[in-house]
Amino acid sequence: MELVPRLSATNVKVTFPLHIAESRSFKIKIGQLLGAHRGTGRKYKSALNNISFTLRSGDRLGIVGANGAGKSTLIKTLLGTYEPEAGRIIRIGKVAGLISARTGMDPERSGYQNIYRRGMQAGLSRTEIDAFVPKILEFADLGDDIYRAVRTYSSGMGARLGFAIATSMSAQIYIMDEWIGAGDARFVEKAQERIEAMFNEEHILVLATHVDALIKRWCNKVLVLHHGEQIALTGVTEGLDIKNRILDNEPVESILSDYNANNVVPLQGKVIGGQT
Amino acid sequence: MFVTSEKLDRRELLKLRQRAIAERQIFITDAAKPGAATWSDVSTVFNRFEAIVKEGVNDIVSRYRRSFLGPLWSMVGTIVFVAGFMILGRFLFKITDNTYVVYVTCGVVFWTFIFSTLAEGAGMYTNPATASTGFHLSFAEIPIRMMIRNLIVLLLNAPIVFGVSLFFVRWDNWTSLLFIPGLILVVSVLIPVAIVLGVFGARLRDLPPAVASLLQFGFYLSPVFWLAESIPQGAPHLILDLNPFYHMLQVVRKPFLNEIAPLEHYLILLGLSLGGWTIAVIVFARFRRRIIYWA
Numbered sequence: 001m002e003l004v005p006r007l008s009a010t011n012v013k014v015t016f017p018l019h020i021a022e023s024r025s026f027k028i029k030i031g032q033l034l035g036a037h038r039g040t041g042r043k044y045k046s047a048l049n050n051i052s053f054t055l056r057s058g059d060r061l062g063i064v065g066a067n068g069a070g071k072s073t074l075i076k077t078l079l080g081t082y083e084p085e086a087g088r089i090i091r092i093g094k095v096a097g098l099i100s101a102r103t104g105m106d107p108e109r110s111g112y113q114n115i116y117r118r119g120m121q122a123g124l125s126r127t128e129i130d131a132f133v134p135k136i137l138e139f140a141d142l143g144d145d146i147y148r149a150v151r152t153y154s155s156g157m158g159a160r161l162g163f164a165i166a167t168s169m170s171a172q173i174y175i176m177d178e179w180i181g182a183g184d185a186r187f188v189e190k191a192q193e194r195i196e197a198m199f200n201e202e203h204i205l206v207l208a209t210h211v212d213a214l215i216k217r218w219c220n221k222v223l224v225l226h227h228g229e230q231i232a233l234t235g236v237t238e239g240l241d242i243k244n245r246i247l248d249n250e251p252v253e254s255i256l257s258d259y260n261a262n263n264v265v266p267l268q269g270k271v272i273g274g275q276t
Numbered sequence: 277m278f279v280t281s282e283k284l285d286r287r288e289l290l291k292l293r294q295r296a297i298a299e300r301q302i303f304i305t306d307a308a309k310p311g312a313a314t315w316s317d318v319s320t321v322f323n324r325f326e327a328i329v330k331e332g333v334n335d336i337v338s339r340y341r342r343s344f345l346g347p348l349w350s351m352v353g354t355i356v357f358v359a360g361f362m363i364l365g366r367f368l369f370k371i372t373d374n375t376y377v378v379y380v381t382c383g384v385v386f387w388t389f390i391f392s393t394l395a396e397g398a399g400m401y402t403n404p405a406t407a408s409t410g411f412h413l414s415f416a417e418i419p420i421r422m423m424i425r426n427l428i429v430l431l432l433n434a435p436i437v438f439g440v441s442l443f444f445v446r447w448d449n450w451t452s453l454l455f456i457p458g459l460i461l462v463v464s465v466l467i468p469v470a471i472v473l474g475v476f477g478a479r480l481r482d483l484p485p486a487v488a489s490l491l492q493f494g495f496y497l498s499p500v501f502w503l504a505e506s507i508p509q510g511a512p513h514l515i516l517d518l519n520p521f522y523h524m525l526q527v528v529r530k531p532f533l534n535e536i537a538p539l540e541h542y543l544i545l546l547g548l549s550l551g552g553w554t555i556a557v558i559v560f561a562r563f564r565r566r567i568i569y570w571a
Contacts, residue, residue: 003301013307017569083565084307091303092296108338117334120327123300149341 005093005172005204007078008054012087014070014077014228018043047073048228051087055221060205062219062236064243069225071208075099075177078206093172093204096122100177101162107151111142111161114150118165132168139164139194156184163191167198174198178209192217212240226252232259314561320414328417332424350429354436357384361501374444375533381440382529383500385433390466390524391491393426397470398487401478401567415564419471423463441532451534458527458537461545465524468552475563478570494521520548 048070055061063071076082078089079097097103104121105114115136119129137146140161150158167174174195195218199205207218215222215236222239224231224246231252232242238259245255296302297316305313321328340346358381365371365380400422401415441452477483498521499507507513516522523541530537 003296017566080303080305082568083305083313086307088306088308089304092301094301095303106334106338108341109334117331120330123324123327 003093003172004057005202006054006056006090007092007173007204007206008088008090009051009078010088010090012048012051012074012077012084012089013046014048014073014082015044015085016047018045046228048077048084048225049230051223051230053223053230053233055204055206057202057204059221060199060219061207061221061223062215062239063206063208063223063225064210064215064239065225065231066243066247068227070228071225072099072177073228074225075175075206075208078175091173094170095173095175096166096169096171098163098166098174098176101155101159102150103162103166105150105158105162108149110148111140111146111150111153114161115165119169122169124169136161136164136168139168139190156187160187163187163194167194172202173204173206175206176208178207178211212244215240231256310561310565314564317414317564318416321416321420324414324417325420328421329424332421332428335421335425336428347429347432350432351436354381354385354388354433358436358440378441378444378533379503379529380501382437382532383525385430385437386462386525386528387495387498387500387521388433389426389430390462390521391495392429393423393466393470394473394491395484395488396422396426397466398473398477398484400470400474401571402481402484403571415567416560419467419474422470423467427463437532445532445534447534449534451536452531454536455528455531457542458531461542461549462524462528464549465520465545465552468549468556471556472552472559475559475567478567479563494519498522498525500525520544523548 051074053061063074065071073082075097076099077084078091079095079099080089080091081099104118106117109117112133115133116126116129119132140146140157140163142157142161145153145157146161150161153161192214195205205218207214209215219236221233222236222243223233224239224242226246231246232239234242242255242259246252293302297319304316336347340349343349345352358377361380361384362377365376397419400418441447473483473487477487497515498519499516504516504522504526507516523544526537526541527545
């Protein structure tokens with residue numbers, strides 16, 4: 001059964017509780033009950049606010065923003081790790097998530113066994129995984145090391161295996177965090193070729209990265225995040241420009257008013273402003 | 277939404293949709309419908325049960341990786357403990373009754389099961405590794421997997437329990453098979469308690485060690501190696517009557533001594549199970565979404 005892939009977020013809001021570190025112990029909890037720590041209250045940090053977009057077949061979205069802008073949080077929310085505080089996410093189609101190289105791997109087991117482990121997590125049967133194994137072995141290029149525990153792998157080896165596994169299970173929606181930009185030049189080149197070969201017009205890609213070159217090469221839309229707010233959902237050139245100007249400490253309002261004043265129409269007729 | 281050549285009627289569409297959700301092809305999370313999110317979490321336990329069992333087996337295999345005896349080490353532990361107690365019992369307490377061997381063996385094996393289920397349960401949501409599988413997380417899967425792990429360890433100890441029981445006690449009727457409903461009842465009490473401990477344990481990091489200490493206390497107050505009959509009736513007997521571990525031990529140990537546990541034990545455990553599940557469902561539904569931030 002093939003579904004037509006779709007990924008949409010509607011007014012997604014995610015908040016992190018900040019009260020955790022201080023009030024985790026009994027001592028303080030009991031102190032609070034007795035009135036000793038009155039007034040600390042609960043603090044929350046808004047991690048994402050009002051994120052809305054709809055991606056359909058062929059949409060390849062790059063998520064950009066400074067450190068702490070909420071890129072990884074958004075990736076994890078789209079994957080279902082974090083549940084939004086408000087808003088809705090609808091994801092239709094087989095998904096492959098690449099949060100980090102060794103995502104979901106058991107370091108004590110061999111690379112070979114981890115292929116099956118990851119496959120099972122993705123809901124595949126043993127015979128389905130069997131079909132992928134040669135492809136994975138070929139790309140990961142680990143030789144006999146594939147039978148050694150993942151614990152003993154170098155980070156490059158782990159990245160190759162993780163990447164090979166995640167991209168071998170044919171998915172329709174690929175959601176990746178920026179680790180892919182790491183690794184040695186040969187691996188990055190190989191990974192890029194593979195992603196390009198893997199893609200077809202029907203797939204959806206969501207990629208969070210700091211590397212402008214990756215966005216230019218793979219994406220056709222850019223979502224700019226700033227302190228968890230969706231600043232713009234626009235074309236690649238404009239999006240990267242807005243992001244880089246934010247990194248240069250230019251005030252967000254002036255960048256956006258600049259764009260609106262010049263009547264730029266990068267995507268579906270508008271630049272979506274921050275707080276709307 | 278679906279690419280198909282022929283037209284489908286409503287019911288078939290609904291079936292396809294359900295399968296797609298089970299295969300994780302459709303994922304919907306809506307903050308306005310928290311009930312639906314909780315249900316989708318719980319339903320993964322049914323949809324992925326086979327995979328969860330395999331993961332539980334993997335956990336045990338991983339735990340004993342690169343050791344020669346592997347999981348059989350849990351068996352060795354039991355044998356050593358029982359042998360030690362036999363020496364103590366025979367020479368210090370002058371117990372010559374052979375059924376005492378069975379009593380202690382079952383006591384130790386089932387106590388270890390209860391202990392590790394609750395101790396692991398209290399810490400099961402604190403491991404951040406569970407948070408990074410890269411897929412839609414299921415918090416309902418975690419206690420089930422934890423229980424499967426402990427049932428496997430229990431199964432590894434089964435040869436000792438059955439061996440000792442068959443050697444020292446005559447199994448000439450079906451009474452001994454009562455350990456099956458007994459074990460089911462014990463498991464049905466332990467799972468909800470572990471869920472509640474696990475959720476609060478993730479938030480309050482003092483809880484897991486506190487639970488371990490309390491269980492140590494429970495070990496001495498429970499008739500694991502001392503005889504329940506040695507407690508006089510009346511007020512002292514409250515130590516047993518108010519002790520849930522006593523009722524649990526009774527329903528799983530008595531059958532191996534070829535005795536029938538009094539009905540009251542079953543009824544008390546049934547009550548604890550129903551109460552436990554009620555609280556567990558409320559706690560789980562209320563706090564499930566936040567566990568990830570606590571982990």
